[in-house]
Amino acid sequence: xxxxxxxxxxxxxxxxxxxxxxxxxxxxxxxxxxxxxxxxxxxxxxxxxxxxxxxxxxxxxxxxxxxxxxxxxxxxxxxxxxxxxxxxxxxxxxxxxxxxxxxxxxxxxxxxxxxxxxxxxxxxxxxxxxxxxxxxxxxxxxxxxxxxxxxxxxxxxxxxxxxxxxxxxxxxxxxxxxxxxxxxxxxxxxxxxxxxxxxxxxxxxxxxxxxxxxxxxxxxxxxxxxxxxxxxxxxxxxxxxxxxxxxxxxxxxxxxxxxxxxxxxxxxxxxxxxxxxxx
Numbered sequence: 245x246x247x248x249x250x251x252x253x254x255x256x257x258x259x260x261x262x263x264x265x266x267x268x269x270x271x272x273x274x275x276x277x278x279x280x281x282x283x284x285x286x287x288x289x290x291x292x293x294x295x296x297x298x299x300x301x302x303x304x305x306x307x308x309x310x311x312x313x314x315x316x317x318x319x320x321x322x323x324x325x326x327x328x329x330x331x332x333x334x335x336x337x338x339x340x341x342x343x344x345x346x347x348x349x350x351x352x353x354x355x356x357x358x359x360x361x362x363x364x365x366x367x368x369x370x371x372x373x374x375x376x377x378x379x380x381x382x383x384x385x386x387x388x389x390x391x392x393x394x395x396x397x398x399x400x401x402x403x404x405x406x407x408x409x410x411x412x413x414x415x416x417x418x419x420x421x422x423x424x425x426x427x428x429x430x431x432x433x434x435x436x437x438x439x440x441x442x443x444x445x446x447x448x449x450x451x452x453x454x455x456x457x458x459x460x461x462x463x464x465x466x467x468x469x470x471x472x473x474x475x476x477x478x479x480x481x482x483x484x485x486x487x488x489x490x491x492x493x494x495x496x497x498x499x500x501x502x503x504x505x506x507x508x509x510x511x512x513x514x515x516x517x518x519x520x521x522x523x
Contacts, residue, residue: 257462262364264424265458268302284319386400418456427477429515
């Protein structure tokens, strides 16, 4: 666990089994954990890391969105769990599913799940026998504020392409925001997709005064880094309106910026085109 500010810690992401960043906001009365980890074992490691830094007042668990790597540890963290209403609906749906290899393979074959997600679940949890999935204790419709004692956490749904229920956790006193995966494209179909939703999402995020942003599968980024990326996303969303082919998008980019797009920019252009094609 790494110390980010006087009140905020985080456990870095781990890409080999798709473990996301885990956050800890420590108030004078209570502490709040951001996301539950991607397995019972991960959840227990989180608890041990928190104990190791001497924090023993954890009361709340905030979930950024419903995807498996953020919620499989809820039962094992065993705190008052907070999430958006849509997240809770998804959690209840997940409880009805079977998680053995055969069921995972069937969902991949039908397009209900991705091969990447299925392979990561199998790698993180070779056996899922006895896995317990749990829904939330507290849900909210738009925004919720939690007082931890001298520290306030604002939890707000910002939607976006990656997951409609995506929520951010903002700590005003420290100017830190946990983003979950909200700025990532939708990859549920195996094709990466951005749409016009990204503009509304960025506007919701940028209304807050933030110095450090933490995405779930990346290192912390400062305001200048992420705001530059936000501007690029908004510009490319506008540039690709009504376009259905990458060649046309590249040509329009060249005319607009008088240069060739980078590989990353081409990838983002393709994400928006995929969104146009999906409709």
